[in-house]
Amino acid sequence: MSLLRKAGMGLAITSMAAMGAVAAGPANAAEGDPVFTAASGDLYGAxxxxxxxGNVAYxxxxxxxxxxxxxxxxxxxxxxxxxxVHFANACGSVAQGADTRFGWAWAPTKAESETAAVDALGTSAPAFPDxxxxxxxxxxxxxxxxTDNAH
Incomplete structure (x- = not known):
């Protein structure tokens, strides 16, 4: 069973110095996490x-x-x-709001991670005047x- 299925999704809010940032789920699925046991064949991403x-890379x-x-x-x-965000055997996504804040999430599938990243931001409006x-x-x-082995 994947780490994400064991851990589930939570909501955490965090901030960054020059721009706002919001994260869905834990920021990582770390080796010291009590619900994570690394197995042979695990693939990791970040x-x-x-x-x-504002550059983003994977x-x-x-x-x-x-x-x-x-x-x-x-x-x-x-x-x-x-x-x-780190993830194992899963997907990660970054979204940006109209107000330039960033949100990110990981989940078992690409669609779930994208939805969680966008949902973490909520709605926002650009700065005035726009x-x-x-x-x-x-x-x-x-x-x-x-990762290639994401479900």
Whole structure:
């Protein structure tokens, strides 16, 4: 049974220095997590985000947490890139709201992770004045990635 099916989804709110951020589910599925037992054949992934540039990058199908984290940060391309979510045998997504906040989530499937990332943000409106509508609206998924063995 995958880690995500054992752990379920929770809701956590966190903040980042230059921009707001919201995360659905635990920020990671870590080796020390009492519900996670690494097994032979597990594949790990990570999503990294740069606070200053808004760059987002992913790394999937790695054999360890550290290698997935390091690859995501390296691909992100900014000096301030940080891993915002780890996942094992699953999918991760990052969404951005009209107010420039970011939300992220992991789940057993791509559709579930995307929905959770958008739902974590709720609705938001762009800063005034906005050339488009200033009505609150849902965020949009800007990146999704899954390990090859995600269900």
């Amino acid at each position: 999503l990294a985000l740069s606070r200053s540039s 790394a999937v199908n790695y054999g360890s947490w550290d290698s997935a984290d390091n690859a995501a940060v390296s691909k992100c391309g900014g000096g301030d890139c940080q891993v915002v 050339a488009g509508s200033s009505s609150p609206r849902k965020g949009k998924v800007i990146l999704s990635a899954c």
